[in-house]
Amino acid sequence: MALTATGIGSNLPINDMVSAIVNAEKLPKEALFNRTEDTINAKVSAVGTLKSELAKFQDALKKLQKGNELSARKVSTGDSQYFKATADKFAQNGTYAIKVEKLAYAHKVAGDTTALATDKPGEGRLDFTVNGASFGVDIAATDDLQAIARKINDASDNKGVVATVVTSDDGSRLVFSSEKTGTDNQISVTATDAVGAGTGLNDMFNGANLTELQPAQNAVLYIDNQKITSQSNEIKGAITGVTLELTKADIGQTGTLTISQDDTKVKENVKGFVDSYNALIDSINKLSSYDADKKKASALQGDPMIRSLESQLRSMVSERVDVDGKTIALYDMGIKTDRYGKLSIDDAKLDKAIAEDMNSLEGLFSTESTGLANRFAELANTYTKSGGVISTRNDTYNSEKKRLDTQREAFSLKMKSLESRLFKQFNKMDLVVASLNQQTSGLIDRLNSLPGVVKG
Incomplete structure (x- = not known):
């Protein structure tokens, strides 16, 4: 390291000396902090990858859990x-x-026609009955046809009537439609005018003034x-x-x-499960592997969480399920496990099971609680759900990051304190050396001035 800065009195490179001392303590620790942070980030990324693969596995399982998709x-x-x-x-x-x-058609009736949709028929009440259920709305003197329609449609106890204003060549009118088709859902309308308000509602909706536009039909x-x-x-x-x-x-x-x-769809769904399971196993192997040549471990190598998941998956694929008094395993349906824990399909055997023993295939995967698709889904959910294994692990990593940030901040303050202390110490030394230099210079000058001293 080049020494360029010097002390005022001692001619020493104090800045460089302090920097060298501080860096000798700071740089190894900062490198350790960085390595720790990289390790945590790698684990967070690996756990995210694992969660993503588990989610894909869960999607494949959904097609087998209830049997609807499996028995397409x-x-x-x-x-x-x-x-x-x-x-x-x-x-x-x-x-x-x-x-x-x-x-089947829905019942539709309409009130008498007015010149404009903004016309106000008058104050009172409209009552409706649909399939034995009744409700009503109060009509204000200021309500035009649009306002009346809104009141009917927005009524909290509306029993299935939709009100619409239709404007034709003859003018505007309120049309009432049943939400449901069929003769059971015919609409009856009763208009009652308020006392002293005239007969506007009666003239528009009662008796012959109410026109049936579409009969209810089954x-x-x-x-x-x-x-x-x-x-x-x-x-x-x-x-x-x-x-x-x-x-x-x-x-x-x-x-x-x-x-x-649909034999093709059934086989596609089974194949989707096998492919997704194998992708999950591949991901687990990659995330927990060790490269002997590079002497480098993957982010989750040796992690008990991923070892436990792999162990449970491998155990589950070999389990047998009780289906109508007989026990069925994946192997019986043409799904084999190799020595690496991955699955493969014996097409001839699976095709035969789909054609001749669909009940056993469906029971193997879809039996409630004990079916393999439901068991696998339950296992995956313990990892992916909120508050599950992966969520808890991420909480741990976040806590480790916070502790690391706290340690970094404390160490930074420690290094600033060390730097400040060293500068004080070196500056004191600089003053002492400067004072000694002055005394030495003065002494030499006095000695040189003595009688008989020969100057060289």
């Missing part, structure tokens, strides 16, 4: 314009002839020539596990509904 059904309605269909796991394979005679359809009447265009339960949505009516047209097991 393929639905075909041909090119029918008359209905759509969906099916859950309870739907059985089959073909059905469907004819739609009528669609849906009528035939499934294999069996008649079904429904209040709604959504038909549930007519065919077990199937929901029909009626879209158009024509009794002369027959559509064909075909339900079959």
